[in-house]
Amino acid sequence: AQSVAQPEDQVNVAEGNPLTVKCTYSVSGNPYLFWYVQYPNRGLQFLLKYITGDNLVKGSYGFEAEFNKSQTSFHLKKPSALVSDSALYFCAVRPPPSNTGKLIFGQGTTLQVKP
Amino acid sequence: DTAVSQTPKYLVTQMGNDKSIKCEQNLGHDTMYWYKQDSKKFLKIMFSYNNKELIINETVPNRFSPKSPDKAHLNLHINSLELGDSAVYFCASSQERWGTDTQYFGPGTRLTVL
Numbered sequence: 001a002q003s004v005a006q007p008e009d010q011v012n013v014a015e016g017n018p019l020t021v022k023c024t025y026s027v028s029g030n031p032y033l034f035w036y037v038q039y040p041n042r043g044l045q046f047l048l049k050y051i052t053g054d055n056l057v058k059g060s061y062g063f064e065a066e067f068n069k070s071q072t073s074f075h076l077k078k079p080s081a082l083v084s085d086s087a088l089y090f091c092a093v094r095p096p097p098s099n100t101g102k103l104i105f106g107q108g109t110t111l112q113v114k115p
Numbered sequence: 116d117t118a119v120s121q122t123p124k125y126l127v128t129q130m131g132n133d134k135s136i137k138c139e140q141n142l143g144h145d146t147m148y149w150y151k152q153d154s155k156k157f158l159k160i161m162f163s164y165n166n167k168e169l170i171i172n173e174t175v176p177n178r179f180s181p182k183s184p185d186k187a188h189l190n191l192h193i194n195s196l197e198l199g200d201s202a203v204y205f206c207a208s209s210q211e212r213w214g215t216d217t218q219y220f221g222p223g224t225r226l227t228v229l
Binding site for chain 2: 041102
């Protein structure tokens with residue numbers, strides 16, 4: 001079955017430290033990968049996506065993600081965390097054939113950045 | 116100038132009632148979606164329309180019926196509401212139905228069934 005896993009329910013980091021939010025996927029073929037962020041009582045905001053090309057993708061608010069095909073991972077990273085980055089982060093995959101737009105989401109990871 | 120908007124933001128109703136949630140996008144996109152986010156924050160797609168044509172219909176009770184009067188609107192009608200329907204419902208849209216397109220989400224409608 002096609003799926004996305006975010007192995008950590010919560011990630012805690014100190015402000016100014018680097019952060020990583022992990023995501024692994026299980027799909028056949030070459031997937032398209034996405035990261036979204038959800039602030040409390042808000043909708044999801046798009047951060048970045050991997051379609052093809054360079055494995056390191058840069059996105060909004062200083063976030064980046066690294067696609068690793070051999071490890072089927074797409075971890076989200078930021079060099080220096082801000083308290084305002086505290087939110088719920090979702091990894092999502094669009095498995096091929098991708099002619100419907102269907103996204104499969106991970107279960108979400110809560111990022112807590114402490115001052 | 117909200118890109119994807121939903122009404123109402125909150126909906127509290129009794130079991131057995133029928134209710135509708137409306138979604139509108141002003142991005143000029145061709146494809147719209149409904150997602151359900153449960154109490155554990157898990158997100159799952161329910162439906163998708165492309166140019167008023169239904170292209171995704173996941174395993175959803177037939178009490179749920181999407182309606183797309185035009186490509187800028189996708190409404191969700193729910194009959195005979197049950198306790199388990201309590202969730203946050205998100206509308207989203209994308210330019211096309213193809214894999215590379217980014218989906219943009221509305222603010223959500225929190226449905227509480229009593």
